[in-house]
Amino acid sequence: MEKGRRFASVRPDGSICVGTDPEIGRLETYVECFAPLHGLREMYLEVARLKPEIEQDGLTTKQIETCAERKLREAGITRLSEEEFDRQTKGWAALYVYVGIVRAPSASPPKYYVYSIYIQLHQDAFLVREPDAGTPVITWWTAGFGGADNLNTVRVQVEGSLDDFVSAYLSINPK
Numbered sequence: 505m506e507k508g509r510r511f512a513s514v515r516p517d518g519s520i521c522v523g524t525d526p527e528i529g530r531l532e533t534y535v536e537c538f539a540p541l542h543g544l545r546e547m548y549l550e551v552a553r554l555k556p557e558i559e560q561d562g563l564t565t566k567q568i569e570t571c572a573e574r575k576l577r578e579a580g581i582t583r584l585s586e587e588e589f590d591r592q593t594k595g596w597a598a599l600y601v602y603v604g605i606v607r608a609p610s611a612s613p614p615k616y617y618v619y620s621i622y623i624q625l626h627q628d629a630f631l632v633r634e635p636d637a638g639t640p641v642i643t644w645w646t647a648g649f650g651g652a653d654n655l656n657t658v659r660v661q662v663e664g665s666l667d668d669f670v671s672a673y674l675s676i677n678p679k
Contacts, residue, residue, distance in 0.1 A: 538676040540627060540643035546582040547597040547625070548589035549573060558605045561615065563655035568662055572601055575666045579673050594638060597627045599669070603662055605655075619658050620649040623665050644672060 551569040559565065576583055576599070589596065601623050608616040622645070629641040646665050652658050 538644070538672045541625070541673050542676045544581065544597050544673070544677070546584050547576070547599050548584045548586070549576065549599050550601070552600075552602040552604075554603065554605060557607060558617075558655070561607070561655055563605070563659055567659065568601060568603060571659075571663055572599070572666055575663075575670050579670045580677070580679060581673070592628075594630075595628055597625060600624045600626065601662070601666070603658065605658060608651075614653050616651060616653050617655060617658060618649070618651050619661075620647070621662055621665050622647045623669055625669070644669065 549569070549572055551565055551572060554563065554565045554568075573583055584592075589598065603619060603621050605617050605619040608618055610616060624642050625644040626640045627643045628638045629643075630636070630638050646668050648661070648665070650658075650661060652661075
């Protein structure tokens with residue numbers, strides 16, 4: 505079995521899905537009902553910075569951000585700038601993409617990476633009994649972890665997770 509093809513994800517019920525192929529061990533999506541995605545047309549996008557050594561090895565924060573931005577645009581979602589996002593008072597949405605990667609210590613090549621991927625959609629939510637008291641709530645997320653002998657495998661998994669978000673979005677907001 506190739507090192508770069510192992511994948512596992514933790515489901516919301518605590519069970520673990522493990523596969524030897526990225527399609528089998530695909531990141532599991534928590535939200536069964538995509539109603540919180542209905543009507544979203546714009547959102548803020550934030551991608552967490554990767555460690556400098558990971559960027560030196562060939563996967564950059566900018567690559568992930570560009571991919572995420574392209575996926576949103578193709579789905580018909582407008583990306584809000586930080587200024588536009590800061591001006592919003594109610595009904596905001598923000599997509600956060602976090603990819604944590606560490607290079608496993610080894611005495612010689614090849615390099616091996618252990619990674620986790622978290623993608624979360626945060627939205628402004630209001631209680632029925634207190635309609636003026638908004639609070640940020642995670643309304644959609646996916647998460648998983650794996651190991652790979654190259655960063656392209658990690659990039660493909662991130663892209664697949666973003667595809668999962670876009671699929672969920674388009675299922676409730678068809679073009």
